[in-house]
Amino acid sequence: MITKEYTITSPQGLHARPATALIRLVKNFISVISIQKGEKITRLNSMINLLSMTIKGGETITIIIEGEDEINAAEALGLFFAEQLKEL
């Protein structure tokens, strides 16, 4: 299992556009990937659940990855949160 913390760099937070991109990215992996903010945790396969967490810009979240391709998944998600998110 890989656990990593990220700060949300898109000003509007994880609103529809970045959330769509994130859900799409996660679909490429067979690992079970979840997102945690405070007490709340949800699998990253549902837009509804992800949007329901109302993750705002500047907030810190934790990504939990477990599965065969977890190393590749962690790398892709790291890139997403560090680089791509800003542009979404």
Added chain:
Amino acid sequence: MEKINGTGVSPGIAIGKAFVIKKAEVAVSGILLKGENEVIANVAAFNNAIEVAVNELEVIKLSLAGTDFEILETQIELISDPQIAEDVIEKIQSERKTANDAVIEVIANVVEVFESMDDEYMRARTADIKDIGSRILKHLNNTKTNTARFKPDSIIIADDLSPSDTITMDIKHVNGFATRTGSKTSHAAIIAKAKGIPAVVGCGDSLSTIQNDDVIILDGTSGLLYIDPAEETINEFRLKSEIQKQQSEKLKALKNRPAITTDGKKVMLSANISGAADMDDVHENGGEGIGLFRTELLFMDRTSFPTEDEQFKFYKQAALQSKGKPVIVRTIDIGGDKQLPYFNIPAELNPFLGYRAIRICLDQTDLFITQLKAILRAGVFGDLLIMFPMISNIQEVRAAKNILEKAKEELLAENIPFKANMKVGIMIEIPSAAVTADILAKEVDFFSIGTNDLCQYTLAVDRMNEKITHLYDPFNPGVLRLINNILEQGRKHHIHVGMCGEMAGDPLAALLLLGMGLEEFSMSASSIPTIKNTIINHSEADAKQVYRAVMTMDSSDEITAYLKAQFV
């Protein structure tokens, strides 16, 4: 001929044939499934509906090629959301509900969750959730509404137009549209305005009397619909539409003409901008200055606060492109509904009444002083003025001015050139400031009335709350009296008073404000020609009469009806 009254949201006249879009009836049947076969059939029907709906959206996406892609991508993700599928199938299997009923209930639950969020953006997503709900139901019940293909010269008549309806609309064939529900901020209204299609929303139930192929005249300016009009009426509107087109050409021609009334009173028509990039548009429309330069843009889309040098470049750019026209720079107005990713303001119950704008600046003075220094430095390159937002009392003005002095001292010590005698003003947008304008006038060089917030705070109306938009009314006599007081005190204390809220660009308000003695109207650049046209075709004496008449009236209904009558 029948006439229907709605809210005009996108100006212009459209003549064409009605194309009625009927939404499938969404009603819970209450039927319970009998036996395992029915359960299996309903689950299968649901899965099939999802698949067909996704395919349909993919096809639309291909045909759109690029432009409005993102909304559709999100729709596809929402429609194939595993949580929705899981909940629906659970309801079918264990509660024996029909697929139709299960979808309605699950969507209603999700809508409820989103509606109760304390985040305006997320609350607005309920429209998307409802949209996917009706898409699934449409395929489940095989009711087809094809919004992608219209006959030429169609006028769309619909209950409401969802995001996917509006973007998939083939606008080549659509002359205009009218909806039963909706307001100025609904998707349909925004898209209509952006695409220049005349539109009327909020027409109410009388819209249901319209049949396919009825001849319709739609006037997006007055908000009126004429059904089956006589030939002469059609001709009359054709002529009117032609005149309107010519008029908009004529308005553009007013560009270099000063805004002077028929009896010689000169007013200043300025523009609101968010950066140097907007400046071309201002010159194009004949703006005489910048009444509001919002600085927030510079602070957004980044991961940390911009440095003094970065800010300096941003303001300098605007100063250089202003061609010597005065530019009022508003210090940062964050908080409320404007958040920065790298500056965490804890969630507040009432962000509009909370830690925002000048309140943050006076608390975190480092941040404030950096911005002030950058503006002072840029003042060397153009006629910049400085303005503080969200002032509620005189201590704040004095504190802000002290920090401004400190910023000057620092620049002086660093031997960096800056404009030492930069004029200082405040936004009047809090009722206490409006009432005590006489006190505040002593400390500043100018006032700028921010009608959007002034209206929201005076009337205790959250301007983001759709349920109470009817109460958000700048023509409320309470708001008008405050504005009048600000102008009166400004005159008495010999300071310049401008207005930079939306009201300044409202043609209905122009004469009244002129009569009240407003000296500077600042609006989005595209509104300037229309307001100028009103000013140059009336006298100040007439405007004063309008003002005196309005101040005797007791309701905004009476006031707006009277103001409308002035234009006939």
